[in-house]
Amino acid sequence: MLSLRHPLTSLALLSSTAFAFYLPGVAPTTYEHSSIVPLNVNPLTPVESGRDAQLRSVISYDYYHPAFRFCRPEGGPKDVSESLGSILFGDRILTSPFELKMGVNESCKSVCEPKPEYKYDKPSALFTNQRIRQSYNFNMLIDGLPAGTAYEDPLSNTPFTMRGFPLGDLDGEMKPALNNHIDFMIYFHEAAKGKFRVVGVVAQPDSRPDTKRNPDGSAECGVPRGKANFYIDENGGETEVTWTYGVYWVNSNTAWATRWDTYLHVIDPKIHWFSLINSAIIVVFLCGMVAAILMRALKKDIARYNRLDAFNLDDLSGSGGEAEDGVQEDSGWKLVHGDVFRTPKNPLLLSVFLGNGAQLFVMTGCTIIFALLGFLSPSNRGSLGTVMILLYTIFGFIGGYTSARVYKSFGGDSWKRNIAMTPLLIPGIIFATFFLLNLFLWAKRSSGAVPFTTMLVILGIWFVISVPLSFAGSWVGFRHAPITPPVRVNQIPRQIPPSTTYLRPIPSMLLVGILPFGAIFVELFFIMNNMWFGKVYYMFGFLFLTYTIMVITCAAVSVLLVYFILCSENYHWQWRSFMAAGASAGYVFANALLNWMRHLSFGSFTSGFLYLGYSLLLSFLFFILTGTIGFFASWAFVQRIYSSIKID
Numbered sequence: 001m002l003s004l005r006h007p008l009t010s011l012a013l014l015s016s017t018a019f020a021f022y023l024p025g026v027a028p029t030t031y032e033h034s035s036i037v038p039l040n041v042n043p044l045t046p047v048e049s050g051r052d053a054q055l056r057s058v059i060s061y062d063y064y065h066p067a068f069r070f071c072r073p074e075g076g077p078k079d080v081s082e083s084l085g086s087i088l089f090g091d092r093i094l095t096s097p098f099e100l101k102m103g104v105n106e107s108c109k110s111v112c113e114p115k116p117e118y119k120y121d122k123p124s125a126l127f128t129n130q131r132i133r134q135s136y137n138f139n140m141l142i143d144g145l146p147a148g149t150a151y152e153d154p155l156s157n158t159p160f161t162m163r164g165f166p167l168g169d170l171d172g173e174m175k176p177a178l179n180n181h182i183d184f185m186i187y188f189h190e191a192a193k194g195k196f197r198v199v200g201v202v203a204q205p206d207s208r209p210d211t212k213r214n215p216d217g218s219a220e221c222g223v224p225r226g227k228a229n230f231y232i233d234e235n236g237g238e239t240e241v242t243w244t245y246g247v248y249w250v251n252s253n254t255a256w257a258t259r260w261d262t263y264l265h266v267i268d269p270k271i272h273w274f275s276l277i278n279s280a281i282i283v284v285f286l287c288g289m290v291a292a293i294l295m296r297a298l299k300k301d302i303a304r305y306n307r308l309d310a311f312n313l314d315d316l317s318g319s320g321g322e323a324e325d326g327v328q329e330d331s332g333w334k335l336v337h338g339d340v341f342r343t344p345k346n347p348l349l350l351s352v353f354l355g356n357g358a359q360l361f362v363m364t365g366c367t368i369i370f371a372l373l374g375f376l377s378p379s380n381r382g383s384l385g386t387v388m389i390l391l392y393t394i395f396g397f398i399g400g401y402t403s404a405r406v407y408k409s410f411g412g413d414s415w416k417r418n419i420a421m422t423p424l425l426i427p428g429i430i431f432a433t434f435f436l437l438n439l440f441l442w443a444k445r446s447s448g449a450v451p452f453t454t455m456l457v458i459l460g461i462w463f464v465i466s467v468p469l470s471f472a473g474s475w476v477g478f479r480h481a482p483i484t485p486p487v488r489v490n491q492i493p494r495q496i497p498p499s500t501t502y503l504r505p506i507p508s509m510l511l512v513g514i515l516p517f518g519a520i521f522v523e524l525f526f527i528m529n530n531m532w533f534g535k536v537y538y539m540f541g542f543l544f545l546t547y548t549i550m551v552i553t554c555a556a557v558s559v560l561l562v563y564f565i566l567c568s569e570n571y572h573w574q575w576r577s578f579m580a581a582g583a584s585a586g587y588v589f590a591n592a593l594l595n596w597m598r599h600l601s602f603g604s605f606t607s608g609f610l611y612l613g614y615s616l617l618l619s620f621l622f623f624i625l626t627g628t629i630g631f632f633a634s635w636a637f638v639q640r641i642y643s644s645i646k647i648d
Contacts, residue, residue, distance in 0.1 A: 028256045029143055030195045031102040037186075037198065039098040040080050042091055042139035043447035044068070044167060048533050049135040051170070054601040055533060056134040058610050060090055062447040063139075067127035069120055071112035071243050073097040084457065085385025090448040093141065093381075100142065102188070102196055103249050110219035111243035118241065125234035128167075132176035134603070137164030137534070138205070142186060143198035144379060145259065150202045153267055160265030164534065165203040177229035179205035181221055182245045187252035199252050199259040211242040219244050260378050264538045272542045275522030279549040282519055286556040333566035337642055338490035340566065344574035347410035348418055350631075353578065355403025356426040357628025360621065362398055363391045368547055371540040378536060389458070393466040396423055400470035404477025415478055423470035426624065427462060430617065437613045440606050486643035496570050503565055505576065512557045513583025516626055517591075519553045520546050524588065528595065532611075551629055554581045558630030559637045566638075573634060581630025585623035589615055 031037055041063040048055055063070060064077055073095055080093040097112050112118070120128065140147040148161035168178045187200030207229040210222035221244045233239045254261075266272070333340075344350060367388050370376055376383045403422040404415070412418065434450075441449035501507055517524075523539075523546045530537035558581045562573045570576075592615035602608045 028191070028197050030191060030197055032194055033103045033196070034101045037100040037102050037143055039096050039100050040093050040141045041077075041096045042093050042141060044131065044136045045090075045139060045164065045534050046134050047137050047164065048599075052601075053599065055599060056601050056603055056607075057136075058532065058602075058607045059441065059444050059446045059604075060448045061131070061136075061445070062092055063094060063096075065445065065447075067124040069118045069124055069128075069241070071097045071118065083380075083382040083386045084389060084454070085387070086382025087454050088385050088389075088450060089382055091381060092447045096140070098140075098245060100184070100186070100247055104247070105249055106245075106247040108219050108221035108244055108246055110213040110217070111245060113217075114213060114240055114242060120232050120239040120241065122234060122236050125232040125239060128178065129176040129232055129234055132166075132168035132178065133170065136167045138167055138179075138182075138203070139164045140203070142184070142201045144381075145198055145201050146263065147184065147201040147203040148263065153265065155267065158265060159262065161200070161202060161262045163263060163536065165205050168207065171229055175231060177207040178232055178241070179207050180230050180241050180243055181206045181208045181211060184245065184247050185250060186247065187250045187254065189252055189254055189256060191256070197256045199254040199256055200262065208244075211244045213242050221246065263378070263536055266539060271522060272526075272539060276542060276545055276549075278522075279519040279546060279553075282515060283549050283552050283556070286515070286553060286560075290556050290559060333563070333569075333641070334645060336494060336566060336569055336571040337487045337645075339494045339571040340573070340638060340642060341485035341487065342489050342493065342571060343410045343412075344572065346575075347407060347412050348414055348421065350574060350578065351403045351407035351410065351412065351418060352421045352425050353624055354406050354628050354631060355399040355401075355422045357624045358402040358632075359392065359395045359399030360625050361628060362395050363388065364547070364625065366391050368540060368544050372544050378538065389461070393461055394469065396466035396469035397473035399423065400473025400475075401477040402473075404474040405480060405483070408478055408480075409482040409484075411482075415474075419471055419474040419478075422474060423462075423467045427466075429620070431458075431462075433613065433617050437610055437617075440610060444606055483639075486639065494569070494571070496572070497568070499565070499568050499570060503568055503570070505579070508561055508565075508576070509580050509583035509586075512561050512580040512630075513585075513587055515557050516550050516553045516581065516584040517587035519549050521591070524591065525595075528592070532600075550626075554584070554626050554629040555633030557581065558634045562634040562637060573638065574631065577634035578627040578631040582623040582627030584626050585619045588622050589619040592619070 043060040043062050044065075045060045046055060046057040061068070064072060074097070077094040077096070080095065082091055082093055086093075099109075138147070146161075146163040147165065148163045149165045150159060150161055152159050165182075166179060168176050171177050183204040183206070185200075185202040185204065186198060187202075188196045189199045191197050206224055208222035208224070209228045209230045211220060211230075212222075213219050219242070230241070231239075232241075367376075367384070370387060371384065376387060400419070400422050403418060407415070407418045435455070438450050438455075502511060523543055526539070527537055527543075529535065558577045561580050562577050565573060565576060592611075596602075596608075596611060600611065602611070
């Protein structure tokens with residue numbers, strides 16, 4: 001049991017225990033001896049090269065892509081039902097001709113009978129060999145568990161499994177060799193007498209030139225790798241491949257509920273702790289600055305301004321009295337009290353951004369909490385994406401309400417445009433960008449291309465559920481009274497004096513934006529690395545703490561910036577607070593570009609365009625999220641300080 005005496009440790013370690021819990025309906029499948037265990041196939045995906053640690057493509061291809069010439073099951077492959085999130089994340093699970101029987105070892109078996117359509121001609125040979133050069137992996141599922149490659153942690157000597165196994169390798173002369181033989185090591189656990197469950201799958205691919213299928217259906221698997229490899233002729237001739245495999249069942253003490261542990265292993269978790277401690281130090285430092293500057297300086301300012309008001313009242317009443325030294329209304333944030341709540345430029349656009357940002361903020365927080373509690377188990381493929389979409393759809397009410405309430409408080413009168421733009425503008429930009437990127441995947445015949453019917457389903461969910469909820473939220477928001485400022489707004493705007501260099505828009509955005517990015521940098525690296533390199537991220541305990549620290553950091557730096565610009569008699573704080581906190585998204589995109597230069601080596605325009613497009617899309621969403629946090633923290637701060645002074 002986790003000790004409650006160390007709450008940070010307990011919360012972070014929840015990420016490593018969460019997978020012991022499963023959603024209702026995700027139950028283990030029990031097999032009897034010799035019963036069929038399904039082996040399904042997923043698209044082939046590019047991974048980090050073992051030679052130079054470079055990723056050379058981001059395009060996945062269907063297992064039964066015509067150029068691969070893999071064996072097909074009798075009657076053709078059948079689709080396996082998938083969730084919406086699974087489809088969006090690129091899963092295209094299909095049945096296969098592999099036959100596995102529980103507990104029955106097979107040292108050598110052919111996948112299918114050789115046919116003319118399985119022979120490689122020059123175009124298909126060039127295509128497949130290029131995928132080998134780009135380090136593509138097979139992705140197969142046995143009882144829903146990925147067949148992976150076994151590794152050992154060099155620091156702790158702990159064995160773990162990485163999803164997938166290579167399509168082929170390059171020999172000493174950098175010539176691509178095809179892996180035409182696979183040995184499956186399947187670990188099983190006896191749940192009851194005669195009842196077995198699959199708890200682990202390790203694949204050992206091999207390239208063997210002397211495999212063949214005998215007339216009676218038996219196979220000869222040749223000798224293991226080391227003496228020779230199997231090559232596909234890409235110079236114009238036809239190459240016939242005999243696909244073979246072996247199955248070896250190994251008894252294991254691993255329980256079914258913990259069978260994902262080996263896939264979720266974290267190499268050197270100390271880096272997460274270092275990141276967390278580093279971010280916590282940043283937060284403590286910022287909170288200390290806020291406490292020192294805002295508590296002491298504001299308390300002194302408010303007392304000085306109130307004393308000044310008292311002296312002015314004495315002068316009006318004729319009682320006389322000299323103002324004490326230092327009490328002069330010559331500078332400070334009180335001077336702009338008549339303009340600080342003036343309607344900002346483009347209030348409609350800002351309110352729409354804030355509504356969508358609030359919707360995104362609540363969705364992100366709820367998703368992380370659900371994952372932290374173990375409701376998004378990796379055994380339920382695509383559950384993370386499905387929950388994110390559904391939560392964002394349902395929280396359309398929050399987006400509509402926030403946008404309407406803020407717009408009404410700004411004094412806006414185009415309420416119809418606000419109601420329409422809130423659920424359509426930002427989602428429209430996201431969908432249009434996603435659709436454009438999807439066109440490139442369609443053109444490449446990639447399995448990652450979202451089917452047109454799925455796109456229609458997403459549009460249906462949005463217009464049938466989210467848009468009406470947003471309209472309802474906007475209706476409620478406009479019926480509520482606006483948030484009234486504590487001071488009146490002057491009719492004539494005050495002239496703004498020149499600002500110092502660091503308080504100008506661009507320098508202040510660069511200074512403020514780097515701190516929230518610094519708080520999430522390490523976790524962002526792991527998330528992006530896992531997303532692009534096909535790994536599993538499941539450190540939701542650390543992610544929850546990092547997300548909390550990021551929210552506090554965005555709020556603190558935005559409040560500090562607003563205080564300084566108000567002291568410089570600049571009352572245009574609304575957009576400044578939003579843009580400054582949102583500027584951290586620029587660092588997120590710059591980090592993606594740096595990652596491209598260091599770890600990516602794309603050989604095609606399409607891969608580079610897709611990487612930049614998705615990075616821009618993620619950065620845009622991060623901009624809306626952090627900008628919203630910064631604005632509302634600043635708004636609460638401004639409301640608080642101006643309600644604490646006497647205004648004549």
